[in-house]
Amino acid sequence: MPQTSEHTVKSYEDELTELARSISEMGGLVEKAISNATDALIRSDHELARATVAADKKVDAVQRQIDEMAVSIIARRQPMAADLRLVIASIHVANDLERIGDMAKSTARRSTQIEGLAMSSQFKNGLRHMGELALRQVKNALDAFAARDKDVAIDVVERDTEVDALYVSLFRELLTYMMEDPRNITMCTHLLFCGKNLERVGDHSTNIAEQAYFLATGNTMTADIDDLKRKQIKS
C-alpha cells in the first residue's frame, strides 16, 4: 500500500503542515455548522437542523485526530520552543472549535422546538445579523491563527462587544414577546438559548484569537493590554 508508506515517511515539516490543515478543515466544518444552524432556525428548516446535528460527529472526530496528531508530534519529534507552542496551541484551538460545533448543534436541536412562533422580520434580521457576526468572528480568529496576525487577533477580541450587544438586544426583544403572550414563553426560552449559543461562539472566537496573538508575539494579550494601560496612566 503505497499510501501507508507515504504517510510513514512524512517529514517533520509535513506533519506540522498536516496539523495546520486539520485545524483549517475543522474550522471549515464549524463555520458551515454555525451558518446551517442559523439558517435552520430562521427558516424553521427541520431537515437542515437534523443534518447539522448529524454533521457534528465529524467535528468531534477531527478534534480527536488533531489531539492524537499533536501528541504524536510531541512524542516523536520533540519540538522546540516555537513549534511546541504551536502544537499545544493547536490542541487549545481544536478544543474551542469543538465547543463552537456544540453550540451549532444545540442551536439546530432547539430550532426544531420552535414551531409557529411569529417572529417579526426585525427579530429574524437581528438573529441573522448575530449569526453572521459570530461566523465572521470565527473566520477572522482562524485567519489570525493561520497567519499569526496579531492585529487581526486584537480586532477579533475588540469586536466581541458587538456580538454581546446584539445578544442583549435580542434578549430584550424576547422578554417583550414573553410578556405580551405567556404562550410564547417556552419557544422564547429556546430562542434565548440560541442567542446565548451565538454569543458563546463569540467568546470561543476570542479564545482562538488570544492563542493567535500569543503565537504571533510570545506574550499573552491580557498582559500586553495591562502593560499598555499602565503606560497610558503614567503618560
Added chain:
Amino acid sequence: MPQTSEHTVKSYEDELTELARSISEMGGLVEKAISNATDALIRSDHELARATVAADKKVDAVQRQIDEMAVSIIARRQPMAADLRLVIASIHVANDLERIGDMAKSTARRSTQIEGLAMSSQFKNGLRHMGELALRQVKNALDAFAARDKDVAIDVVERDTEVDALYVSLFRELLTYMMEDPRNITMCTHLLFCGKNLERVGDHSTNIAEQAYFLATGNTMTADIDDLKRKQIKS
C-alpha cells in the same frame, strides 16, 4: 536564594507531582466557587456573590500555571507514552476546570440580579440539590482522575443524566413562574441560565471523567461502550 535553587533542581518525578498538585488545587478552588455561587443564589447573598466573582481570577491564574508547567515538562523532559498522555490530559482537565469556574462566576453574577423574587422553598431545594449534585460530579471526576479509577469515571458519566433531569424539572418550574406573572420573567431567565450553568458543570465533569477513563485504560470511554453494545447485540 535557596528557594529558587530548590526549584531548579526538582526531579522529573517532583514535576509530575507538582502538576497533579496544581490540578487538585484548581479543583479545590472551583469546588468552592460552585458551592459559594449556589449559596449566593439561594440566600441572595450579594457579598458572597462578589467574592465568588473576584475569586475566579485565581482559577484562571492556576490554569495558566498548569499550561506553562505542562509545556515546560514536555519541552525539557520529553515524557514517554504514559507520562505524555498524563501531561496532555492535565491541559484538558485544567481547561474544563476553568470553564467550571466560569459557570460559577456567571451564576454568582446573575444571583445579584435576582431581588425580591419569592422562590418557593421547593424551588430553592431543587436548586440546592442541583448545586450539590454538580459539585459531587466535579469531586468524583477529579478523584477518578487523581486515582485513575475507571469505575468512578464511568459512574460520573452515567450520573450526568441525574443533573440533566434536575435541570429539566427546574426549567419546567421556571416556565410556570413566568406564565403566572409576567413580571417574574426577567428574573426567571436569570435563574434559567443559572440552572443551565449547573447543568454544564455536569457536562464538564463528564469530560474530566473521560480523561480519567482514558488514563486508566488507554481506551476512550465511547469506544469501549460501543464495543460493549456490539458484543451485547451479538450475544
